[in-house]
Every structure is written in C-alpha cells, then in structure tokens.
Amino acid sequence: MTPYxxxxxxxxxxRLAVSVPTVWRWARERPDFxxxxxxxxxxxxxxxxxxxAWEAKHGEVAS
Structure with a gap:
C-alpha cells in the first residue's frame, strides 16, 4: 500500500491560490474537483x- x-x-x-471557502464550495459543487x-x-x-492530477487536467499552476 502506497502512503499518501x-x-x-x-x-x-x-496551493490553488483560492480561499478556504472556495475549496469547500468546489468540493461540494464541482464534480471534477x-x-x-x-x-x-x-x-x-x-x-x-x-x-x-486536477491541476494538470485544468492547466492550473501550483503556487
């Protein structure tokens, strides 16, 4: 088993350069997040x- x-x-x-509430909202509302x-x-x-993987798929650049 690989440790994560x-x-x-x-x-x-x-990392995503967004607010904490945005991360929670994306987790609730975006099926691809x-x-x-x-x-x-x-x-x-x-x-x-x-x-x-999500960053790579969406062309996001890590902070």
Whole structure:
C-alpha cells in the first residue's frame, strides 16, 4: 500500500491560490474537483496526488 501525502484545506487553498471557502464550495459543487477524505472525526484532508492530477487536467499552476 502506497502512503499518501495529505493537505489540509488551508494548504489546498494556498496551493490553488483560492480561499478556504472556495475549496469547500468546489468540493461540494464541482464534480471534477477532488473529494476530501475524512481521516477522523475532526480531520478532513485532500490527497496531494488528487490535487496535482486536477491541476494538470485544468492547466492550473501550483503556487
């Protein structure tokens, strides 16, 4: 099993150069945006590999 690198919502927002609420909105409303993974009761993260794949697909440049 390959270990994943996870990003917090704040880290994902910084990487994508958007606000934290925008990341949450995209996760809810955009079917092509990576869904978050719940790692515990108060721990939600995005896989870095999922964010990178989404950036590549959409021509986004990482910050």
């Amino acid at each position: 690198t996870y990003l917090t919502v704040r880290q994902a927002a910084t 990576p869904k978050p993974h719940r790692l515990g009761p108060n721990c939600t993260r995005w896989r870095l590999s999922d964010i990178e």
